[in-house]
Amino acid sequence: MTYESWAAAIPFDLPEEAAVNANPDNDLFLNLMEYALGLDPLVSDSDRGPTGGLLEVGGQSYQSFTYRRPAGDQERSDLTYKGERSIDLVNWSDTGVIEESVSAPDPVSGLVTVVLRSATSVTDPALVREFLRLVVIKQ
Ligand SMILES: [Ca+2]
Numbered sequence: 001m002t003y004e005s006w007a008a009a010i011p012f013d014l015p016e017e018a019a020v021n022a023n024p025d026n027d028l029f030l031n032l033m034e035y036a037l038g039l040d041p042l043v044s045d046s047d048r049g050p051t052g053g054l055l056e057v058g059g060q061s062y063q064s065f066t067y068r069r070p071a072g073d074q075e076r077s078d079l080t081y082k083g084e085r086s087i088d089l090v091n092w093s094d095t096g097v098i099e100e101s102v103s104a105p106d107p108v109s110g111l112v113t114v115v116l117r118s119a120t121s122v123t124d125p126a127l128v129r130e131f132l133r134l135v136v137i138k139q
């Protein structure tokens with residue numbers, strides 16, 4: 001599936017509401033992210049975005065975040081998903097972000113759950129602060 005085929009199947013009121021950077025439902029997500037996460041671009045569903053937390057791996061705690069994305073015949077073939085990390089909210093890089101797991105598709109929604117985490121333990125004395133985010137790139 002591509003963004004264009006996805007958007008063509010949605011009953012937007014106005015043509016401009018189908019743009020990747022439009023947000024006709026006024027929630028937290030522009031259409032591109034609605035598409036990327038398998039959300040409804042016409043229903044406010046801000047609570048279904050990525051969630052942050054701490055993940056325990058090998059006795060260490062790491063900042064993590066979890067998001068869901070469509071898979072199988074709903075896979076977004078024109079998108080690249082990337083976790084990025086920053087220590088200053090200015091410079092971002094995918095270095096230091098690990099994809100910890102990808103679940104099997106949920107039998108009802110068809111979405112897989114992806115868990116990303118920092119490579120740096122929260123107890124690392126060199127770590128002052130860090131931020132993680134999800135970036136979606138459309139080819
Ligand atoms: Ca939206």
Ligand SMILES: [Ca+2]
Pocket residue numbers: 025027029034039040041042043044045046
């Ligand atoms: Ca929405």
